[in-house]
Amino acid sequence: MKITREEVEHVANLARLNLNRQELVKMTEQLDNLLSYVAKLDELDTKDIKPTTHAFSISNAFRDDTVQDSLTQKEALANCPKQNGECFIVPRII
Amino acid sequence: MYPYELTIGQALEKLNSKELSSRELTLSCLDRIADIDGHIKAFISVNRDYALAMADKADAAKGDERGVLCGIPVSIKDLLCTKGIATTCGSKILENFIPPYSATVVDRLEQEGAVILGKTSMDEFAMGSTSETCAFKVPENPWRRGYVAGGSSGGSAASVAACECLASLGSDTGGSIRQPASLCGVVGMKPTYGRVSRYGLVAYASSLDQVGPFSRDVRDCALMMNVIAGYDTKDSTSVQRAKPDYTQSLITGMKGVKIGIPKEYFGAGLDPEVEAVVRKGAALLQEAGAEIVDVSLPHTDYCVAVYYLIAPAEASSNLARYDGVLYGYRDMTAESLIDMYKESRSAGFGAEVKRRILLGTYALSSGYYDAYYKKASQVRTIITNDFKKAFELCDVLISPVAPSPAWKFGEKGDDPLEMYLSDIFSISANLAGIPGISVPGGFSREGLPIGIQLQGPHFKEEVLFRVAYNIEKSAGVSDKRPVL
Numbered sequence: 001m002k003i004t005r006e007e008v009e010h011v012a013n014l015a016r017l018n019l020n021r022q023e024l025v026k027m028t029e030q031l032d033n034l035l036s037y038v039a040k041l042d043e044l045d046t047k048d049i050k051p052t053t054h055a056f057s058i059s060n061a062f063r064d065d066t067v068q069d070s071l072t073q074k075e076a077l078a079n080c081p082k083q084n085g086e087c088f089i090v091p092r093i094i
Numbered sequence: 095m096y097p098y099e100l101t102i103g104q105a106l107e108k109l110n111s112k113e114l115s116s117r118e119l120t121l122s123c124l125d126r127i128a129d130i131d132g133h134i135k136a137f138i139s140v141n142r143d144y145a146l147a148m149a150d151k152a153d154a155a156k157g158d159e160r161g162v163l164c165g166i167p168v169s170i171k172d173l174l175c176t177k178g179i180a181t182t183c184g185s186k187i188l189e190n191f192i193p194p195y196s197a198t199v200v201d202r203l204e205q206e207g208a209v210i211l212g213k214t215s216m217d218e219f220a221m222g223s224t225s226e227t228c229a230f231k232v233p234e235n236p237w238r239r240g241y242v243a244g245g246s247s248g249g250s251a252a253s254v255a256a257c258e259c260l261a262s263l264g265s266d267t268g269g270s271i272r273q274p275a276s277l278c279g280v281v282g283m284k285p286t287y288g289r290v291s292r293y294g295l296v297a298y299a300s301s302l303d304q305v306g307p308f309s310r311d312v313r314d315c316a317l318m319m320n321v322i323a324g325y326d327t328k329d330s331t332s333v334q335r336a337k338p339d340y341t342q343s344l345i346t347g348m349k350g351v352k353i354g355i356p357k358e359y360f361g362a363g364l365d366p367e368v369e370a371v372v373r374k375g376a377a378l379l380q381e382a383g384a385e386i387v388d389v390s391l392p393h394t395d396y397c398v399a400v401y402y403l404i405a406p407a408e409a410s411s412n413l414a415r416y417d418g419v420l421y422g423y424r425d426m427t428a429e430s431l432i433d434m435y436k437e438s439r440s441a442g443f444g445a446e447v448k449r450r451i452l453l454g455t456y457a458l459s460s461g462y463y464d465a466y467y468k469k470a471s472q473v474r475t476i477i478t479n480d481f482k483k484a485f486e487l488c489d490v491l492i493s494p495v496a497p498s499p500a501w502k503f504g505e506k507g508d509d510p511l512e513m514y515l516s517d518i519f520s521i522s523a524n525l526a527g528i529p530g531i532s533v534p535g536g537f538s539r540e541g542l543p544i545g546i547q548l549q550g551p552h553f554k555e556e557v558l559f560r561v562a563y564n565i566e567k568s569a570g571v572s573d574k575r576p577v578l
Contacts, residue, residue: 003456007456008452011452011455011456011459012452014455014459015410015414015439015451015452015455016414016417016432016435016436016439017436017439017440017443017448017451017452018436018437018440019440019448023445023448027448027449027452030449030510031449031452031453031456033509033510033511034402034453034510034511034514035453035456037398037399037402037511038399038402038403038466038470040395040396040399041396041399041400041403041469041470041473042469044393044396044473044476046469046472046473046476049472049473049475049476050472050475051468051471051472051474051475052471052472052474052475052478052525053301053471054287054301054331054527055286055287055288055301055478055526055527055528055552056287056288056331056333056527056552058288058330058331058333061330061331063327071194071195075194076194078192078194079190079191079192079194079420079421079422080419080420080421081418081421081422081423081424081426082424082426088419088420090419090431090434091428091429091430091431091433091434092430092431093431
């Protein structure tokens, strides 16, 4: 086993997803299968190989610091499921 | 010939000579959609009034006001933001999302006068190879009832193949333009990473995603690229580099061009009919003067494993933003903030998206990062080096796009790995950031289209256009249309 049901539950919590029992069983099986497959990468020696995170690494992609139009408050709030015209409203935190 | 059947090149001639108006052309496409989209299901939404207003604007434009796509009706994959027009990404979590801005590529099309007809169906968040994970509509292959159009940009490919529009924009993270183009018998290009702006593209895997065109012939694809390519200050990964006129690359004859055949792409698991079409394509290029050389991409067999760690890892991070706070679906019954996140995400995302989020979260989590994400990123370097070595021996690689022609709905449903393995020939271009194109090469005995893939070095889209143009001229299939 590459991954246990408990580990999938832990990862689901990190990813803020709820899985019902049926989903948990199926997902564990599928993830185990996938992780077993990707283990083939261990066949390759990568000791001195630098990882690639982007096809081109562009550093310091600066642009001029000029004032431009941006979204209005109304536009920024327009897609919010619950708002009061000024703020995004979420359930009480404290 | 009906107006909706025209290529962009043909339509522009008629529009510019006033033989046809954009309103007539746009109405012809809208009527076509009304006639056949009930079963093709290429469109998640169609914006008739908006399209006709744009067409009238195009018809009224004079002289310099007429852009290079003035009056041309196109469709847009439903993950490119369109200001004021719903952009769902094929997901329930974005079902009601109305973007307050447009993607740069959409702005560029509109600046050049293109008429946007609607938004096309796709796998949820572009995660899939058949468009079957779409929460709203699953497009069907226009060539055969009950067969998939491919994915994830299946709706875009189907809309162009079925003549519901003249061209489309899609996105390609692991083959999502080239594979549906191959399965639907149209041209589809994934440009070099950084060649086209990703601003306004809903992110899946940011180091792999690239926007590109679908069209009915190679010239139209070049015309679309002329419009969408180029640096954008709003995308810090877009590359500052002069943009050629891609139509200048459409040269008959292949003298001086070396075509490489990567032997690893012709092994077990490849449908013999697909292999025959690709080998015939290579032979036609040789007849046209190309030199054919054998090359090797020795780590091809590792590409699927690398991709299905890197793409989910990036996706797990990108999709963290769907939490019900600023936009998208929110569960209104949850009493705590954490429950609101969990309930909203669990109800809003489909199974494939959840699977990739979980896989990616796991691959990035403490204790597993080195074994999975870092290891995959290192093998990505090895795969990129394979391509660099191959391109020392040839200008272009010719290969299949997908191991088989289109298959039936549900055929690869239950085992995610089986579906992932069907991406084997297309995902390496995204890992290496190189450009690729699928051009129609032939048909299977059952009458399903088979595309030929061409891949080139970074920023060498021109040579891909040249080779694709020569295949199109000699293969003799580009004017075939599905009977609908």
